[in-house]
Amino acid sequence: MFIHINEVLYVFREPQCPLSSETDGEHSVNFDSPCASTSSVHNRNEEALGQETVKTETVRGLKRKSLHGNSFSPMQRFFKRHLSVTLLCEQSWCEMKTVYSLLKPFVKRREMQRAEVQIGKEIHLSREKEIQDVVPVDILTREDAEAIKLLNMLHMIPLLEAGERVREFPVFGVLEGVFVLGVIDELMYNQKGELVLNELKTRKQNSLPSSAQDKVNCFQVGLYKLLFDGLVRGEVKKDHVLNHLKLRSGQVLGAGVQAHAKSIGVQVTTFEELVDALLITVSCSDLPCIDLLQIEYYHQGSSGPIGTRVAPFDEAQLRAELQGYLAYWTGQREPKGVDIEEAWKCRSCLYKQTCDWTKNRLQVSDQQAAHASS
Numbered sequence: 001m002f003i004h005i006n007e008v009l010y011v012f013r014e015p016q017c018p019l020s021s022e023t024d025g026e027h028s029v030n031f032d033s034p035c036a037s038t039s040s041v042h043n044r045n046e047e048a049l050g051q052e053t054v055k056t057e058t059v060r061g062l063k064r065k066s067l068h069g070n071s072f073s074p075m076q077r078f079f080k081r082h083l084s085v086t087l088l089c090e091q092s093w094c095e096m097k098t099v100y101s102l103l104k105p106f107v108k109r110r111e112m113q114r115a116e117v118q119i120g121k122e123i124h125l126s127r128e129k130e131i132q133d134v135v136p137v138d139i140l141t142r143e144d145a146e147a148i149k150l151l152n153m154l155h156m157i158p159l160l161e162a163g164e165r166v167r168e169f170p171v172f173g174v175l176e177g178v179f180v181l182g183v184i185d186e187l188m189y190n191q192k193g194e195l196v197l198n199e200l201k202t203r204k205q206n207s208l209p210s211s212a213q214d215k216v217n218c219f220q221v222g223l224y225k226l227l228f229d230g231l232v233r234g235e236v237k238k239d240h241v242l243n244h245l246k247l248r249s250g251q252v253l254g255a256g257v258q259a260h261a262k263s264i265g266v267q268v269t270t271f272e273e274l275v276d277a278l279l280i281t282v283s284c285s286d287l288p289c290i291d292l293l294q295i296e297y298y299h300q301g302s303s304g305p306i307g308t309r310v311a312p313f314d315e316a317q318l319r320a321e322l323q324g325y326l327a328y329w330t331g332q333r334e335p336k337g338v339d340i341e342e343a344w345k346c347r348s349c350l351y352k353q354t355c356d357w358t359k360n361r362l363q364v365s366d367q368q369a370a371h372a373s374s
Contacts (some may be wrong), residue, residue, distance in 0.1 A: 012025075075178075078102050081244055081330065083228075085182035089220045091325050093212075093345070096337040108351050119300045127167065127186075127200060130284030132145035137260065140187065143251040143271040148260070150278045155264050161286050163189055171227035173236045174327050176319065179244035184224050187290075190204045194291035197221055197228070206299045208307050212342065214295075218311040221293040228290055238275050247271060298301040337361070 026312040101108040139145050149170050156166040165188040172181045186198040199221050203209065209217070228276065230236055242249050249272035262270050268274045293311040327333050336344050337357030346352050
């Protein structure tokens, strides 16, 4: 988790306390401990704001039938108070894969260790360090950790207003009744004066992605635009942040955090004061809504550019798609896998041997074949 303050990349230096349980390869926060644990310095984490405890032992112990016959919604069952843009994008690729990644986090962690994933992280980090250095910051509480990210935003807002390029800009807000978090790769102005969101993607193949992958990427940047635009329009309220993330409004910030706040001209003592300062600053800024969404593809082998695509944005269509995905998380429907036309996705899936959706589809195919032969 990173911070850009005075063009410095700040990272959390953790206090000496045990790490809490892990999920999806990221350290979560143990609410019973005064210490806040974080992920690796170089591990991009879209759930940086409001990390939560996922009780993996309970989740792992769920029987397969709990995918369907359970009175609790998936948000409740997986102990989630919010969702990340990354998780929603994984869901848009294959919902069943997303569910199994939560039920089997050890498989997910193994997937995140793949060489292509690590290369992608290295390319992202290299781009980030082009405009900032790495400096550790001591934190003692969850509120300290989140405060650092808000200070990061407070510093980047005037830089962006001045026409400078900023990277790793956190965004958050309530979309269709659910609190969603994300991190924008890059924001900048083009020669036309348009505010451009630029998302970096790395690929093993030296070619542009298929339409299926491109659809997921367009969905991702569209969600970022909804969240960013909501912030500058003043749609995000203090209660959204405090209540959805279960943060203590009156928590006094650590000495190190307060020192960094003063260094950028922010005089705050408590976390609530900082939230107020951030929301007032971003909503009263001269920042416009995002004008252009583009996705920049780089080759992992050569680190060279492959090409750039402009992503379309249709808010009504995007929200309709999002509502469909959120219907699963809020318990309105059961999870579903890919359509038969996209069954090719299953070939490389780590969960294909245990996936109920795949097994049921094969059974139907066998029944249809037997019926045809008779």
